[in-house]
Amino acid sequence: MATKLHIPHAPFRPGDKPDFSNIKLPKAGELRRPPIGIHANETRDLPFSMIRVLDEEHRAVGEWDPHLDAETLRLGLRHMLLNRVFDDRMYKMHRQGKISFYMRATGEEAVAVAQCMALQPGDMMFPSYRQQGLLITRGIKLVDMMCQCLSNSHDNLQGRQLPVLYSFKEVNFFTLSGNLATQFCQAVGWAMAAEYKGTSDIAVTWIGEGSSAESDFHYALTFSSVYRSPVVLNVVNNQWAISTSQNVAGGDQNPFAARAIGYGIPGLRVDGNDFLAVYAATAWAAERARTGAGPTLIELYTYRAAPHSTSDDPGRYRPLDEWQYWPLGDPIERLKKHLIALGEWTEAQHATLEKELADHVLASWKEAESYGTLNEGPWPPVSAMFEDVYKDVPPHLIKQRDELGKL
Amino acid sequence: MTTMNMVQALNSAMDVMLAQDPNVIVFGEDVGYFGGVFRCTEGLQKKYGDHRVFDTPIAEGGIVAAAIGMGVNGLRPVVEIQFADYIYPAFDQIVSELARLRYRSGGQYWSPVTIRTPCGGGIRGGQTHSQSPEAIFAHVCGIKTVIPSSPYDAKGLLIASIEDDDPIIFLEPKRLYNGPFEGDPKKPAVAWSTHPGGEVPEGHYTVPIGKANILRAGSDLTILAYGTMVHVAGAAAQMAGVDAEIIDIRTIAPLDVDTIATSVCRTGRCVIVHEATRFGGYGGELSAIVQEECFWNLEAPILRVCGWDTPYPHAQEWEYFPGPQRVAKAIRQVMGC
Numbered sequence: 001m002a003t004k005l006h007i008p009h010a011p012f013r014p015g016d017k018p019d020f021s022n023i024k025l026p027k028a029g030e031l032r033r034p035p036i037g038i039h040a041n042e043t044r045d046l047p048f049s050m051i052r053v054l055d056e057e058h059r060a061v062g063e064w065d066p067h068l069d070a071e072t073l074r075l076g077l078r079h080m081l082l083n084r085v086f087d088d089r090m091y092k093m094h095r096q097g098k099i100s101f102y103m104r105a106t107g108e109e110a111v112a113v114a115q116c117m118a119l120q121p122g123d124m125m126f127p128s129y130r131q132q133g134l135l136i137t138r139g140i141k142l143v144d145m146m147c148q149c150l151s152n153s154h155d156n157l158q159g160r161q162l163p164v165l166y167s168f169k170e171v172n173f174f175t176l177s178g179n180l181a182t183q184f185c186q187a188v189g190w191a192m193a194a195e196y197k198g199t200s201d202i203a204v205t206w207i208g209e210g211s212s213a214e215s216d217f218h219y220a221l222t223f224s225s226v227y228r229s230p231v232v233l234n235v236v237n238n239q240w241a242i243s244t245s246q247n248v249a250g251g252d253q254n255p256f257a258a259r260a261i262g263y264g265i266p267g268l269r270v271d272g273n274d275f276l277a278v279y280a281a282t283a284w285a286a287e288r289a290r291t292g293a294g295p296t297l298i299e300l301y302t303y304r305a306a307p308h309s310t311s312d313d314p315g316r317y318r319p320l321d322e323w324q325y326w327p328l329g330d331p332i333e334r335l336k337k338h339l340i341a342l343g344e345w346t347e348a349q350h351a352t353l354e355k356e357l358a359d360h361v362l363a364s365w366k367e368a369e370s371y372g373t374l375n376e377g378p379w380p381p382v383s384a385m386f387e388d389v390y391k392d393v394p395p396h397l398i399k400q401r402d403e404l405g406k407l
Numbered sequence: 408m409t410t411m412n413m414v415q416a417l418n419s420a421m422d423v424m425l426a427q428d429p430n431v432i433v434f435g436e437d438v439g440y441f442g443g444v445f446r447c448t449e450g451l452q453k454k455y456g457d458h459r460v461f462d463t464p465i466a467e468g469g470i471v472a473a474a475i476g477m478g479v480n481g482l483r484p485v486v487e488i489q490f491a492d493y494i495y496p497a498f499d500q501i502v503s504e505l506a507r508l509r510y511r512s513g514g515q516y517w518s519p520v521t522i523r524t525p526c527g528g529g530i531r532g533g534q535t536h537s538q539s540p541e542a543i544f545a546h547v548c549g550i551k552t553v554i555p556s557s558p559y560d561a562k563g564l565l566i567a568s569i570e571d572d573d574p575i576i577f578l579e580p581k582r583l584y585n586g587p588f589e590g591d592p593k594k595p596a597v598a599w600s601t602h603p604g605g606e607v608p609e610g611h612y613t614v615p616i617g618k619a620n621i622l623r624a625g626s627d628l629t630i631l632a633y634g635t636m637v638h639v640a641g642a643a644a645q646m647a648g649v650d651a652e653i654i655d656i657r658t659i660a661p662l663d664v665d666t667i668a669t670s671v672c673r674t675g676r677c678v679i680v681h682e683a684t685r686f687g688g689y690g691g692e693l694s695a696i697v698q699e700e701c702f703w704n705l706e707a708p709i710l711r712v713c714g715w716d717t718p719y720p721h722a723q724e725w726e727y728f729p730g731p732q733r734v735a736k737a738i739r740q741v742m743g744c
Contacts, residue, residue: 124480126476156513156515157511157512157513158513160510160511160513161511165511167511167512167513167515167516168515169512169515169516174479174516175508175511175512175515175516177503177504177507177511178503179499179503179504182472182499182500182503182504184472185468185469185472185473185476186472186473186475186476186479186504187476188472188473188476189472189473189474189475189476189477189478189479189480189484190476190477190479190480191476192473192476192477193476193477193479193480193481193482194480196432196458196477196482197480197481197482203476215468215496216468216469216472216500218466219466219468219469219472219473220469220472222464222466222469223463223464223466223469223472223473226463226464387514388509388510388513388514389509389510389548389549390509390549390551390573390661391509391517391572391573394617394661395661395664395665396661396662396664
């Protein structure tokens with residue numbers, strides 16, 4: 001039967017040769033950087049273009065260049081590299097049956113690392129599950145992250161949560177939920193409270209382009225707009241929500257950043273693999289929030305190079321070499337080449353750093369394993385299962401704990 | 408002591424808490440300038456300012472999500488969902504988030520949100536202004552669910568809820584807002600000023616959460632009820648001419664098992680009454696607990712009188728609502744008379 005129903009599809013499927021020449025990329029440095037107090041209606045061009053700082057020759061150009069010193073750039077490179085080495089190690093550990101589940105952020109390291117570096121320590125982060133770089137950047141020990149993934153005796157969540165659903169209050173990293181998008185409007189509420197209390201802290205939150213279809217995305221934009229909350233709302237558009245392309249979330253109609261305009265919020269679209277562009281856009285939005293100018297929506301345009309999770313096989317829905325054709329490249333390579341072009345880094349230094357980080361990750365893994373594994377223990381105490389459901393353990397849970405004790 | 412209806416008692420509870428704790432803030436649809444569609448927040452914005460009492464967009468999921476974030480940042484939000492029938496868009500935020508923050512974060516994060524919402528029927532509310540969703544929340548670990556049956560309890564329980572560090576679903580039987588209701592719509596309306604439950608202290612006091620209330624001591628049988636149905640149960644017992652012990656559950660979860668078990672073990676008979684639909688309803692849990700705790704003392708099957716397993720109808724309201732005749736019939740049945 002003939003039908004006019006439009007069913008969007010991914011641009012390329014297994015067996016296709018990817019060709020992204022249809023993606024319109026502005027030249028680096030081309031886009032204007034408006035003043036932070038600007039009204040959303042005067043930013044209508046921004047979400048349809050893209051903030052890019054690093055040019056073809058790996059130089060930083062244009063108004064969005066954040067002019068970071070070499071030391072900061074090297075630190076960013078180190079964090080991103082550590083993120084990738086950590087992910088690769090954990091992925092292998094899953095393949096060896098040591099952990100039950102894992103999710104890598106490969107190709108998206110600039111999002112978490114550059115954004116986190118553009119924030120203040122008091123800023124509260126409401127991430128999704130693919131921003132482990134926030135923890136690395138804020139100095140959480142790899143051992144502690146690994147222990148969470150192992151659900152062992154040192155797990156700060158006492159074995160209650162799936163691997164990668166971290167919570168680290170000491171660095172203002174909000175507890176991760178398996179339910180997508182729920183954090184998006186919670187961040188707005190947190191920011192409203194910050195305003196109420198008169199502090200200068202802001203809230204920052206992340207959602208994937210797939211989850212932006214959830215109702216919470218709309219709630220967050222509405223509430224942040226209505227109350228002009230100091231929040232930075234990030235959509236990480238990595239092109240894929242498990243097997244569904246960004247087109248199924250509406251990406252073939254308009255950029256996700258353009259959603260913002262309808263809510264009266266500025267929307268920035270950023271080359272998510274350009275460390276400097278991500279840093280600059282985040283700093284702009286953070287300053288807007290901190291000075292009371294209101295929220296910003298940032299779309300970080302990137303590519304999910306890794307499988308969705310250890311339970312996923314991307315070969316069934318996309319060309320396995322698609323990332324090789326991705327026009328925005330690899331965030332680590334691009335920052336590395338920029339530093340080399342500046343004369344502030346060498347291939348030899350890079351190789352040394354890679355080795356150092358790999359050793360650090362391996363040593364951390366060995367230490368983490370010494371505190372127990374999911375299969376062999378030691379585990380958190382069984383009694384911990386009944387605690388923290390409520391502030392105090394109520395009578396029926398005491399009874400159930402006792403009942404289990406008799407088994 | 409003064410006389411208050413339930414609306415005034417709830418208003419007074421929020422007034423007391425807004426005055427006492429700068430972290431308490433109140434918001435929801437129409438609760439600010441207008442004072443709420445049931446007048447529960449009347450005058451509060453004027454008294455405390457629009458930063459503390461304010462209107463929200465019509466987005467229940469957003470209201471609860473924002474409250475969670477505020478609670479995490481040290482505030483003590485008291486939010487209103489205009490009708491319990493409209494709490495479902497917030498269900499994900501309540502079940503997946505609010506109820507589990509403390510657990511999943513190993514105690515790092517928690518949010519002391521109180522969600523007030525008018526519930527129950529008997530007011531010609533039809534399908535979407537009459538529901539009693541307490542069983543849905545009773546099944547969610549990590550939240551407490553509370554339902555008062557008088558202005559005194561309403562104020563004391565609401566203050567206790569706002570002060571509690573666990574999240575609370577606070578169900579308000581809107582049929583009881585202006586007066587007690589014994590289930591006969593043809594009888595003239597009664598004001599709370601005629602009822603001892605309408606005597607309410609003006610200042611701060613609490614009614615403990617997790618504690619049932621023996622409303623009327625008796626020896627023939629135990630009636631377990633809450634909200635509007637405690638008043639219906641009283642009328643039904645009188646109609647049946649039995650010496651019933653009436654227990655107002657007050658806290659749906661966590662449940663005061665001891666008070667219930669002690670009573671039923673003594674009376675040997677139990678009737679459970681609620682407005683909500685029967686299948687999978689909260690009465691099933693009460694019945695199972697009574698059976699487990701009191702099996703050797705039971706002299707008759709435990710009976711449940713509930714709403715029928717249909718959506719709440721408009722025209723057929725009084726055939727749906729478990730009124731005193733239906734409750735009295737169940738009482739006679741368990742008494743064998």
